[in-house]
Amino acid sequence: MIPAIETTGLVKVFGETRAVDGVDLVVEPGTIHGLLGPNGAGKTTIVRILATLERLDGGRAAVLGHDVAAEASEIRKRISLTGQFASLDEDLTAAENLTMFGRLLGMRKGDARARTHRLLQDFELADVADRRVRTYSGGMRRRLDLAASMIGRPSVVFLDEPTTGLDPGKREEVWRMIRSVSRSGGTVLLTTQYMEEADALADEISVIDQGKVIARGTPPELKRAVGGQTIVVRPRDPARLAEATVVVEQALHRRPDATSRDVLTVPVDDDAAFGTVVRHLEGAGIEMAELSLRLPSLDEVFFSLTGRRTDDTTDSPSPHTAQDDAA
Amino acid sequence: MNDRSTTSHADRAPVPDAPTGTAEPGSDRSSTSATVTAPPPETVLTPRGVIRESLILAQRSLTKTRRNPGEQMDALIMPIMFLVMFVYLFGGAVADSRDEYVQYLFPGILVMTTILAGLLATGLHINIDIKKGVFDRFRSLPIARGAPLIGSVLGDMIRYVIAVVTVFAVAYLMGFRVETDLASALGAVLLCVALGFSLSWLSVFIGVAVKDENVVTTVAFLGIFPLTFGTDMVAPKETLPGWLQAWTDINPVSHAMDATRGLLLDNPAAGSAASTAASTAANSVAESVTATLLWSAGFLVAFGALAMYAYRRRA
Numbered sequence: 044m045i046p047a048i049e050t051t052g053l054v055k056v057f058g059e060t061r062a063v064d065g066v067d068l069v070v071e072p073g074t075i076h077g078l079l080g081p082n083g084a085g086k087t088t089i090v091r092i093l094a095t096l097e098r099l100d101g102g103r104a105a106v107l108g109h110d111v112a113a114e115a116s117e118i119r120k121r122i123s124l125t126g127q128f129a130s131l132d133e134d135l136t137a138a139e140n141l142t143m144f145g146r147l148l149g150m151r152k153g154d155a156r157a158r159t160h161r162l163l164q165d166f167e168l169a170d171v172a173d174r175r176v177r178t179y180s181g182g183m184r185r186r187l188d189l190a191a192s193m194i195g196r197p198s199v200v201f202l203d204e205p206t207t208g209l210d211p212g213k214r215e216e217v218w219r220m221i222r223s224v225s226r227s228g229g230t231v232l233l234t235t236q237y238m239e240e241a242d243a244l245a246d247e248i249s250v251i252d253q254g255k256v257i258a259r260g261t262p263p264e265l266k267r268a269v270g271g272q273t274i275v276v277r278p279r280d281p282a283r284l285a286e287a288t289v290v291v292e293q294a295l296h297r298r299p300d301a302t303s304r305d306v307l308t309v310p311v312d313d314d315a316a317f318g319t320v321v322r323h324l325e326g327a328g329i330e331m332a333e334l335s336l337r338l339p340s341l342d343e344v345f346f347s348l349t350g351r352r353t354d355d356t357t358d359s360p361s362p363h364t365a366q367d368d369a370a
Numbered sequence: 371m372n373d374r375s376t377t378s379h380a381d382r383a384p385v386p387d388a389p390t391g392t393a394e395p396g397s398d399r400s401s402t403s404a405t406v407t408a409p410p411p412e413t414v415l416t417p418r419g420v421i422r423e424s425l426i427l428a429q430r431s432l433t434k435t436r437r438n439p440g441e442q443m444d445a446l447i448m449p450i451m452f453l454v455m456f457v458y459l460f461g462g463a464v465a466d467s468r469d470e471y472v473q474y475l476f477p478g479i480l481v482m483t484t485i486l487a488g489l490l491a492t493g494l495h496i497n498i499d500i501k502k503g504v505f506d507r508f509r510s511l512p513i514a515r516g517a518p519l520i521g522s523v524l525g526d527m528i529r530y531v532i533a534v535v536t537v538f539a540v541a542y543l544m545g546f547r548v549e550t551d552l553a554s555a556l557g558a559v560l561l562c563v564a565l566g567f568s569l570s571w572l573s574v575f576i577g578v579a580v581k582d583e584n585v586v587t588t589v590a591f592l593g594i595f596p597l598t599f600g601t602d603m604v605a606p607k608e609t610l611p612g613w614l615q616a617w618t619d620i621n622p623v624s625h626a627m628d629a630t631r632g633l634l635l636d637n638p639a640a641g642s643a644a645s646t647a648a649s650t651a652a653n654s655v656a657e658s659v660t661a662t663l664l665w666s667a668g669f670l671v672a673f674g675a676l677a678m679y680a681y682r683r684r685a
Contacts, residue, residue, distance in 0.1 A: 094510045095509075095510065096506060096509055096510060116512055119510060119511060119512040120512040122510065123510065124506065124507065124510040126503045126506050126507070127503075130502070130503035130504050130506050130507040131504060131507075132430060132434070132499075132504050133502070134433065134434040134437050134438065135430065135433060135434070139430075139433065143426060143427075143429075143430055144507070144511070146426045147423055147426055147427075147508070147511050147513050148511065148512070175437070191507070195511075
């Protein structure tokens, strides 16, 4: 089977910088592949080369078996790109935007309108279809961007940081739609700075650093490789923190850290530990305000892979912990 | 994939299959497995394709103009301001009467109007579009590379119409009268539009080549002043200093000023050094029109090619 995306030794140079420095990728059709890395790692450049927006300086890249250098127009018929910034016309309404893109893809007016109508419903934008994109919230824009990407029924969808800047609730909404894009048969290549996002969506992850792939694997493989998961326990009654500490220590044979007056954390290596902790705490009858297994942040992933911190920490993800009543 | 989840939280529940629960985005594909090999939509890169795509994108520019009527003001205020200012401030001093002066001045202002409309809007819009990312999406579509540029320029032509009509109306209120006939007046307008259109490609080139939108506006103004004021627009050429006369002689916009005067006025000789004798007036109008059209064609080819080149490079 021809891979949806295949690159060998991909290189892109900007001046002195090797933005992409020998990247090999293979993405099987129908899967979601995540490019995980900090700002400036080269993720966006890889996507732009594959979407035929940027010329490569070395190596080879093919999308659906078509060479990006030689058969760009063949590729453009079969892909879509959603950039980091909502790439829509702000002065037009959602419906006008989608119809325009449909028409540019060769649809007749009526077909483009029908397709627009359908997509706006699918992406839950039907009631704001005639509002200018200018007035949209961040989450609505991302959804519309995704809808615009689906207009031409692309076989490969490139999503460049599809949820950057969205708050967690909106992020999950967009994730849900990305999953359904993939389920309808398309291949998705997405870039992200969030381990959480790569874990939630990707079948396979490539970790990118300074233009190179420094690790790859399925999310479980990657998590095993980097370790660094943490169980976070917050008793409903802060007075019972000491009691909880003892219970957790007995369960895991490992001393938890009291990170604040009412929270304790304990690093764990395998996923089963979480269940053990849950059972022990339930057995002890300690009610929880928060109980979560936190994934390593991108920063922690990087630290364990490279031994150094990512340069950019401003965009580091807020750990998505469930703040809810635990039974 | 759910191994990080907590015990029984609602937001960890399995996510419904599709946004609406019934339909998936893009799910009107015939079948899932066919997707990867599905034939792409019928899009061919042909001259007809370029025209079709450019017109679709011109439609977009038109809609934007309709939604932002305020943006028109840039291209309207300047010519009207100069018209009013020169006629009422200097008209009495420069010519025998204000009525006479408005007849002299307006044909030049008409040229200025379309040059302004051409240089001010399109390049700036394209510059902003490129930064906002909508051009990235255009470029990743299987459409002609130049279509977004051509579409923007074509769509912005409505601005010339609005500007010319408004400026004409103001001049009429100020006492300007067409001394020839309707056909000649229309000819003058079309000529001005042709010149403005061809010069708009200069602004497109700058808009594509330069990152900072302020630079785009600055360069446009830097071009507008020598091109329009370095002519006999406001005063007869003989009254200008020698160095300015030299520039006026080579400034292509001078031809357009001569041509519009010839097309709008009975006796344009008063202002035009080119036509010294009444008998040669008709000839010299034809010459000025031809010269203007040739220059416009030259600008169109040169700046159009530069713009396309810069656009391709800014991939």
